[in-house]
Amino acid sequence: MPKAEETVLEIDLNTLAHNFKTIKSQLKPGVKFMSVIKAYAYGNDSVAMANKLEELGTDYFAVAYTEEGIRLREAGISKPILILHPQPVNYPEIIEHCLEPNLYSARTLQLFIELAEKQKQKNYPVHLKFNTGMNRLGFTEANYHHIPEKLKKTKSVRIASAFSHLAASEDWKEREFTLSQIYKFKDLAGKLLEDIDYEPLLHLCNTSAVFNYPSAAFSMVRSGLGLYGFANDDNLNKKLKPVGTLKSVISQIQNLEEGDTVGYGRAFKAEKTTRIATLPVGHADGIKRIYGHGKAGVFVNGEYAPIVGNVCMDIIMINVTHIDCKEGDEVIIFGGPQPVPELAAKGGTVSYELITGISQRVKRIIIK
């Protein structure tokens, strides 16, 4: 790679292929793969990821919102796309773009069927979500009865899949709870199979569950974080490779004397002669204020440089007094010497939040 000359997120498609194959190798033959590419593919450019994942043979895609699905269709993505969290107001556009809604309640199932009937749809693919303990979205055992009641009266929709979501598949201390979720899912899926005369796909596992609960793979798994190189566990992280590297560049170097201060609020005060480098990246790019005041740092020519003072909207300042560097030199914010999970932990957060938070104004560079 040429050296970064501005703030860029480098995204390596070969690494994506490695992660896809590694996760896939955990699955029994015939188990399908749903690639979760919501939130701009966790910050990694959803269209670039989707194109590569189609080439690699993913069976399905999932995004959270309808708008994300439309963007993929407009880019020519043809595999089925599950919309995990749509609203009834989105249903006309969902049908128009051949997207497949998650219907998670009596209300949403009813409203989607009404629209499908009105449009004279036949067997439109929809997905049912069961609430097995996460308590966010889904039919519980107590309100399961709405499903057969509403399906009996219509031929406008077809259940492409039924699924649920695990609350703590990465946490061995919650093993008993996870097993109870798996049991509840089997139970509700069994009811559904009795109530309809065809077999929908069944899926429960996210990335961590693919590795930790292989017997719960059913007929499909949903993987997001793992594709991008992380699995909520130090050992599993070693099997996968980070897809994204966030780089920046030194815009300017300031030489401070004792008593000089840096940035807003004069939050950093030099106690001796100090060299400060300014980088074109800030909290509007996803490097949050929490990382300021020396809480985290970046790497310059292989050396660690702490972030000093307050993180600004478009700028951070780093202390490079001890580092041989000059204006225009490349800086690594995450990836390589500074893994995403480590930086996230310094900010009191998780890899998911750090990588999805890199704003779209940061240029993405796709490495083929």
Ligand SMILES: *Cc1c(COP(=O)(O)O)cnc(C)c1O
């Ligand atoms: C985001 C999401 C996933 C992906 O989870 P990972 O831990 O990133 O693999 C799977 N299922 C649902 C319902 C989700 O919302």
